[in-house]
Amino acid sequence: MKRATTVGALLAATTLLLAGCNANPTTPSTSSSSAPVTKGGDLTILTSQTELSFDPAKSQSLAITSLGLVERRLTTWDITPGQEAKYVPDLATDTGTASNGGKTWTYTLKDGLTFDDGTPITSADVKYGLERSFAPELSGGLGYHKALLAGAADYAGPYDGKELDSIKTPDDKTIVFELNTPYGDWPWIASMPAFSPVPKAKDTEPATYGEKPAASGPYTIESYQQGVALKMVRNPKWDASTDAVRTAGPDTITFKMSQDATVAAQALIADSGDAATSFGAQFVPPAQLAQAQNNPSAKSRLVTSEPGALAYLALNTQRGDLEDVKVRQALQYAVDRQAFLVASGGELAGAAATTLITPGIPGREEYDLYPAPAAGDPDKAKQLLADAGHADDLDLTLVTGNDTVSLAQAQALQQGFEKAGVKVTLQPLDANTLTERVTSGSGDYDLYIGSWQPDFPSPNGNIQPLFDSSQIGSGGYNISRYQDADVDAAIAKATGEVDQAAAGAQWAAIDKMIMEDAPVVPLTYTKNSFLHGSKVQNFAIGAFPAYPNYLKVTLAP
Incomplete structure (x- = not known):
C-alpha cells in the first residue's frame, strides 16, 4: 500500500491532531484492562467509512x-x-x-x-x-x-x-x-x-x-446496507481449535457506517445506550481527545498507541546544494523537532524520531547519529554549513500541503531552519498536485514532509520503498531520490535472507548506513488514540500496528 503522504494531510484526514500543545500529558495506555475471554453480546464498531468490501482481492x-x-x-x-x-x-x-x-x-x-x-x-x-x-x-x-x-x-x-x-x-x-x-x-x-x-x-x-x-473465520456476514451498516454473526463451522489468534467473543459484530468522528467520540465519552458496547474505528478528534482526558470515566477508556508511523523530512539528494552530504548532515542538527511536534498536536500525537525503522518492528536498533536538543542545535548546523561553503546562502523550497495542519508543520520547520541561517520558502499545493510533484520523474522540489506506515512489521517495509533506487519517480516513494549502489545491494541481500534474526541485523545496519548519508530527517513517530465503551473489554493496541486488535475484543457479561 502507498502510505507516503503529507503528515498534515494524514492527521487532518484521521483527526489525530490535538488542539495546541499538551505540555504535561498523562502517560497514555495502550490497552483497556485485560479481562477473561467472555462469550456473548452485540459489539458495535463505529466507522466513518461509507462502503465496506470484504473481497480479499x-x-x-x-x-x-x-x-x-x-x-x-x-x-x-x-x-x-x-x-x-x-x-x-x-x-x-x-x-x-x-x-x-x-x-x-x-x-x-x-x-x-x-x-x-x-x-x-x-x-x-x-x-x-x-x-x-x-x-x-x-x-x-x-x-x-x-x-x-x-x-x-x-x-x-x-x-x-x-x-x-x-x-x-x-x-x-x-x-x-x-x-x-x-x-x-x-x-x-x-x-x-x-x-x-x-x-x-x-x-x-x-x-x-x-x-x-x-467465511473461513469465526464470523460470517449476515447483512450489508451500503453507507448504513454491516452485520456479522457467528460462523457455526469455525473451529476454535484450529485458530490461535481469534477469540470470537461477541455473538454479533455490527459496523455502523457513515459515522462522523466527532459525534461518535461524543457518544463514546457519554457511554450511554449502545455506546457502552461500542468502539470507534477512527482516531479521536482533537476537541474530544481533550474532553476525554478531563473526564475520569472516558480517560479510563481512552487507548493511545505507542509511537508508530514515521514522519520525516525528505531532502532531495539530486537537487542543487542538497547533493552535498555535508549540507544534508547540517540540516539534521538544524531541525526543530519540538516545534514540529507542537504543530502536530503535542506529545500525545507522537515522539521524537531518530531512526528509519520504526518502533515495534523486529530487528530495530535505537540510535542517534545526530544528537541535538529537542529544538535543534543551530550553532552546530551553522558550523557544518560553513565548512561546506554555505555560511549564509542556503536557500531551499519546501513543498507542502495547503491544509491548515500541513502549513503549521511546514512553518515550524521553516522557523527552526531560520535559526541556523537557512532560508526555506514554502510552496503550498493541493494533495493531488503535491503527490504528483514528489513521486514523478521531474524532482522539482528541495524538501518534503512525508509519513510512512509499512503494511507489515518488517524493516523491509520501512527501508526498501523509501530508499531503494528503483523506487525513484514513476510513482515510487523514494522521495529523497536517494541512490547508492552499496545500499541497493545491501537491501537486495537483506530482502532475500530467510533467517529473520540475520535479516534483522542486516536491516539495522542498512538503517545506519542510509542515515550516514542523511537523505531524510526523521521527525516523529506518530501516535493514534481510540475510545471504547465501558462494556468493551480486551481492547488493546500492540507495538505494531498503531490500531486496535479487533480479533481479541470481548464484551463484559
Missing part, C-alpha cells in the same frame, strides 16, 4: 482488523501489547518452509478447515483466491505478491480460464509458491488479504463477492 485491511474476523489467511499476526509483532500460522500448519535459496515457499493446510457452509477448504481455494487478485476488475488490494511470483507480470486473473503456474497445488492440503527472487519476508506476505481462500463455485459474481464472501 480488493482489500487493504490489516490482518487484525475487519477482514480478519471473516476470512483467514495462510499466516496471520500475533499482536500483544508490549511485544514485537510476529507472524504465526493461520490456515497453514506453520509459517512456511523455504527452499531453493528462499525462492520457493511451501505450506500445508491444517486438518478440519471448512467454509461456513461446511465445504472443506483446500489448497485450490487459496490458489484461486490469490489468482483473483490479478484480475483488473478486482484491483485496489495489497499487491506485494504480484511482483514476487514468477511469471506473474502478464497474468490477468482466472476469469479467462488461465492459471498462474508459479502457484502449485500438488494435493488438497499443499500449496507451493515459486518466486522470481529470494524473499525472506514471504510469511508476512502470506498474511495479506489476497491469501484468503475463495471457492471458485461461489465466485459467480465477482463484483459483489465482497458483500457476502465465503
Whole structure:
C-alpha cells in the first residue's frame, strides 16, 4: 500500500491532531484492562467509512482488523501489547518452509478447515483466491505478491480460464509458491488479504463477492446496507481449535457506517445506550481527545498507541546544494523537532524520531547519529554549513500541503531552519498536485514532509520503498531520490535472507548506513488514540500496528 503522504494531510484526514500543545500529558495506555475471554453480546464498531468490501482481492485491511474476523489467511499476526509483532500460522500448519535459496515457499493446510457452509477448504481455494487478485476488475488490494511470483507480470486473473503456474497445488492440503527472487519476508506476505481462500463455485459474481464472501473465520456476514451498516454473526463451522489468534467473543459484530468522528467520540465519552458496547474505528478528534482526558470515566477508556508511523523530512539528494552530504548532515542538527511536534498536536500525537525503522518492528536498533536538543542545535548546523561553503546562502523550497495542519508543520520547520541561517520558502499545493510533484520523474522540489506506515512489521517495509533506487519517480516513494549502489545491494541481500534474526541485523545496519548519508530527517513517530465503551473489554493496541486488535475484543457479561 502507498502510505507516503503529507503528515498534515494524514492527521487532518484521521483527526489525530490535538488542539495546541499538551505540555504535561498523562502517560497514555495502550490497552483497556485485560479481562477473561467472555462469550456473548452485540459489539458495535463505529466507522466513518461509507462502503465496506470484504473481497480479499480488493482489500487493504490489516490482518487484525475487519477482514480478519471473516476470512483467514495462510499466516496471520500475533499482536500483544508490549511485544514485537510476529507472524504465526493461520490456515497453514506453520509459517512456511523455504527452499531453493528462499525462492520457493511451501505450506500445508491444517486438518478440519471448512467454509461456513461446511465445504472443506483446500489448497485450490487459496490458489484461486490469490489468482483473483490479478484480475483488473478486482484491483485496489495489497499487491506485494504480484511482483514476487514468477511469471506473474502478464497474468490477468482466472476469469479467462488461465492459471498462474508459479502457484502449485500438488494435493488438497499443499500449496507451493515459486518466486522470481529470494524473499525472506514471504510469511508476512502470506498474511495479506489476497491469501484468503475463495471457492471458485461461489465466485459467480465477482463484483459483489465482497458483500457476502465465503467465511473461513469465526464470523460470517449476515447483512450489508451500503453507507448504513454491516452485520456479522457467528460462523457455526469455525473451529476454535484450529485458530490461535481469534477469540470470537461477541455473538454479533455490527459496523455502523457513515459515522462522523466527532459525534461518535461524543457518544463514546457519554457511554450511554449502545455506546457502552461500542468502539470507534477512527482516531479521536482533537476537541474530544481533550474532553476525554478531563473526564475520569472516558480517560479510563481512552487507548493511545505507542509511537508508530514515521514522519520525516525528505531532502532531495539530486537537487542543487542538497547533493552535498555535508549540507544534508547540517540540516539534521538544524531541525526543530519540538516545534514540529507542537504543530502536530503535542506529545500525545507522537515522539521524537531518530531512526528509519520504526518502533515495534523486529530487528530495530535505537540510535542517534545526530544528537541535538529537542529544538535543534543551530550553532552546530551553522558550523557544518560553513565548512561546506554555505555560511549564509542556503536557500531551499519546501513543498507542502495547503491544509491548515500541513502549513503549521511546514512553518515550524521553516522557523527552526531560520535559526541556523537557512532560508526555506514554502510552496503550498493541493494533495493531488503535491503527490504528483514528489513521486514523478521531474524532482522539482528541495524538501518534503512525508509519513510512512509499512503494511507489515518488517524493516523491509520501512527501508526498501523509501530508499531503494528503483523506487525513484514513476510513482515510487523514494522521495529523497536517494541512490547508492552499496545500499541497493545491501537491501537486495537483506530482502532475500530467510533467517529473520540475520535479516534483522542486516536491516539495522542498512538503517545506519542510509542515515550516514542523511537523505531524510526523521521527525516523529506518530501516535493514534481510540475510545471504547465501558462494556468493551480486551481492547488493546500492540507495538505494531498503531490500531486496535479487533480479533481479541470481548464484551463484559
